[in-house]
Amino acid sequence: MMGPRQEAQPALFYEFSLEDHVPQDHLLCSIDRFVDLRSIRAHLADFYSHTGRPSVDPELLIRMLLVGYCFGIRSERRLCEEVHLNLAYRWFL
Template sequence: MMGQLSSGQERLFYSFNLEDHIPTNHLLRSIDRCLDLSDLRHYLTDFYSPIGRPSIDPELMIRMLVVGYCYGIRSERRLCEEAHLNLAYRWFCRLSLEDEVP
């Protein structure tokens, strides 16, 4: 008997943790253990204006550039597309499934 995918009502809530879906031996996990950007905002505070449009988080920017460098993604537009699709990239950039990629 051939099975058929039921197309019932979609779930309203999902329990999904990115941490559980990134392998322990993934390259980005190794880099994340060594990368400490906790003081980055403190060092860059003087370079940002208090008025105007809010900028992209500098830690997110650095993390995305590291991903681009490690995986040979030269285009920033392509990097944003890849970060939107790849769960490991989202995890490394500290983006949840709902967060918008800049």
């Protein structure tokens, strides 16, 4: 039969927002209100090479170090694993 389908179809895509899954009273939400690292790229631009592979974003690196410090994660490898798994850490970064 031609024409629009009369019965409801389930959505093919779903909407997911990290902000909806991180509680407002989380420690990283409090830190994010006071930490503004947007200008750090401009200050450090002269120290980054324009050749070769792209470097790690300095804002991302500092935010990862803050997460590690606040939550007692001493290993950089472990910190990368935790950031991969924890939604609040991903939201902060």
